[in-house]
Amino acid sequence: MTSFAEVTLKLLEGFGTTCYIFILTLVLALPLGLIVAFGSMSRFKPLRYVVRTIVWIIRGTPLMLQLIVIFYGPGLLFGVTGFDRVPSVIVAFVINYACYFSEIYRGGIENIPRGQYEAGLVLGMTKVQIFFRITLLQVVKRILAPMSNEVITLVKDTSLARIISVVEIIKSAEAFMRQGLIWPLFYTGVFYLLFIGILTLLFRYAEKKTAYLKV
Amino acid sequence: MEYLRVEGFRKKFHQTEVLKGVGFTLQKGEILVIIGASGSGKTTLLRCLNFLETPDEGKVYLNGELFSDAAVRYSDRELRKKRLRFGLVFQNFNLFPNYDAKRNVSLACELLARERARAKKRELLAAEKGIARLKAYRRISAEAAAMKREGIAESHARADALLAQVGLQEKRDAFPYELSGGQQQRVAIARALALDPEVLCFDEPTSALDPELTGEVLKVIRGLKGRTMIVVTHEMAFAREVADRVIFMADGVIEEDGTSEEVFGAPKSEKLKAFLKRTEEHGWI
Ligand SMILES: Nc1ncnc2c1ncn2[C@@H]1O[C@H](COP(=O)(O)OP(=O)(O)O)[C@@H](O)[C@H]1O
């Protein structure tokens, strides 16, 4: 008989991988998304069109498909060894989420009245100074709500990693199913709920902290 | 002495020519008031002067020297330096909503102070060679840090003084959304003064305000007499009172110009006569 403690330990192991994918994706996709956003708003037309087309493709196809392409693609298409399993997951997730984030950033940035930007220019500020000193915090406040949705989706999307045999928490639970044990699978839900509960609290805290910004 | 000379400004948006060769001169310390119906190109003229638009043609001379030429493409760096010599107060204030009144005023100064300290540090370090540079590093860093602190303290003191000048000392901690339109515009004026521009421009500074709030803003502008200023306004009584020179713009050209007495007292062109008559009837346009 497999004990509750044993299952918990095993699931925690998988949950570690889940967290790893989540955190690394977030840390890399947040800045990359900003770069993609600037690309999609560039005044240089070819760059803008290329970036927007990439964003369209990434947002228009399932993440699962992208994951498969990145993991199996290099070997099938070019006969070279591609990334390992976990790095494949990270690459696919980072690209996918950077594109989603970029659209959120773009919406946030484009909604900042142009007058503030011009006021900064007239005061001799550089574009970079204006962005970091004036625009960014307002953008952060505006995008907090859509960001929290995406981030919560990301937590659950990590379970897609199991289709290329990465042992995250769902995959760990599936191992018990093969022994005829179904409850560990439902038990994983508790992990997700706790994790997302904490994230929700964090976002609520951030919203409170930026409430003074009436923008 | 002729202080500012604008020569042959032309500007097209798509196919429409908005400025069709606008030029004028201004003495140091004079106030130039620009009047004219909406759409006549007044805003575009001020935006060209402040490098927010690039004119298609035209030159500006400042203090006897060629200051800008539409035929020259300036680098971002050069543009920045040039922008510092002009100031612009916008019709709808454009305060930074994420900062309180004081920071709105001090921010640009503070950033410049930081940059100057950084540049100084680079310069001092570059003067030292080899191992001496390593030895001097701490001393130079400390020197630059002190310079930065001093610069920032100065910006803050200046912001306090300017807020006092526009009568908003007690509102220094207020965010823009906590201020009335008139107060916001006064903060914006203090902000424009922070860098002590040589020519300060106002684009209809009171037209976004409720009538009862225009007085406080006009009073602040009146108090700046002695600065070289260009004021676009529909407040005819105010214009008449403060203007040393007046330009009447119509359809992208200067239809008439002269002293306040000449333009308001003895208008020559039919367009100006009609314009003044209309403003008299409506109070403003
Ligand atoms: N960025 C722009 N693009 C296209 N047309 C513009 C732009 N800015 C101003 N215009 C046009 O130029 C004309 C003059 O505008 P403006 O300088 O704002 O006049 P005023 O300030 O005297 O009302 C208007 O017809 C306006 O529609």
Ligand SMILES: [Mg+2]
């Ligand atoms: Mg205008």
